[in-house]
Amino acid sequence: MSRTLTLMAVHAHPDDESSSTGGVLARYADEGLQTVVVTCTNGELGDAPGGIKPGEPGHDEAEVARIRLDELERACETLGVAHLERLGYHDSGMVDWEHKDRPDVFCNVSVDDAAARLSDLFERYEPDVVVTYDEHGGYDHPDHVHAARVTMAAVARTRIPQKAYFTAFRRKGFVRLREILEERDFDLSQFPEPGPEQQRVFEAVEARITTVIDIGAVLERKRAALAIHASQMEESFFGRLPTEAFDALFAEEAFIRSHDTTGAPTPESDLFAGLR
Numbered sequence: 001m002s003r004t005l006t007l008m009a010v011h012a013h014p015d016d017e018s019s020s021t022g023g024v025l026a027r028y029a030d031e032g033l034q035t036v037v038v039t040c041t042n043g044e045l046g047d048a049p050g051g052i053k054p055g056e057p058g059h060d061e062a063e064v065a066r067i068r069l070d071e072l073e074r075a076c077e078t079l080g081v082a083h084l085e086r087l088g089y090h091d092s093g094m095v096d097w098e099h100k101d102r103p104d105v106f107c108n109v110s111v112d113d114a115a116a117r118l119s120d121l122f123e124r125y126e127p128d129v130v131v132t133y134d135e136h137g138g139y140d141h142p143d144h145v146h147a148a149r150v151t152m153a154a155v156a157r158t159r160i161p162q163k164a165y166f167t168a169f170r171r172k173g174f175v176r177l178r179e180i181l182e183e184r185d186f187d188l189s190q191f192p193e194p195g196p197e198q199q200r201v202f203e204a205v206e207a208r209i210t211t212v213i214d215i216g217a218v219l220e221r222k223r224a225a226l227a228i229h230a231s232q233m234e235e236s237f238f239g240r241l242p243t244e245a246f247d248a249l250f251a252e253e254a255f256i257r258s259h260d261t262t263g264a265p266t267p268e269s270d271l272f273a274g275l276r
Contacts (some may be wrong), residue, residue: 023215029080
């Protein structure tokens with residue numbers, strides 16, 4: 001009997017698994033493939049109930065972590081994830097926060113040490129495909145950047161994954177999202193139109209995209225998984241999106257292929273192209 005193909009998604013915080021890879025996790029689980037989520041931090045520096053930010057009265061890091069890890073478990077169940085692994089590192093916070101300078105946070109853990117732990121998980125689950133962030137972490141978040149470094153170090157160390165991908169958001173999704181919201185007179189103050197520099201970033205990312213996965217069949221599961229992360233989503237802009245706008249932004253998931261031993265041609269519509 002042939003071995004079951006395995007997808008592993010390596011993420012920085014609880015909720016990242018649903019926002020950027022919820023569709024592929026649900027889709028490939030439905031196809032009978034093994035799916036594994038690795039979450040590097042406990043998310044201590046997310047919002048506390050009521051949208052309370054770190055450093056504000058009422059923000060308890062331990063309680064925030066407890067809430068977010070519980071949400072993570074339930075979201076992974078909704079997506080059909082077979083195995084959830086938590087590395088348990090401390091959230092580093094945003095790039096302009098002082099928390100990132102603390103010696104105990106994830107972004108200050110040595111790449112070698114964290115990659116050794118991730119390599120052990122590679123050995124255990126033998127992922128054929130690994131997904132993480134690009135070298136900028138999507139938006140320069142210290143934990144996302146570090147998760148990408150650690151993941152690619154483990155790929156190089158073990159040579160187990162045959163393919164590795166970076167998550168990417170497509171510009172056309174954001175353009176269509178704004179169009180829909182403008183038609184509905186939605187308050188766009190928290191979602192300003194991209195300036196010239198952000199437009200250049202979008203164009204650079206779009207030029208690198210190799211793989212686009214249609215997740216229409218599991219989009220409701222992705223929406224449900226994101227909703228489970230209520231501690232972070234209820235007060236957020238994306239948590240208030242109308243259905244049509246959500247669908248415009250999330251109906252497909254895009255990726256940049258960064259490592260491949262299969263020789264599968266690009267563009268691709270399947271992360272497992274060349275493996276089945």
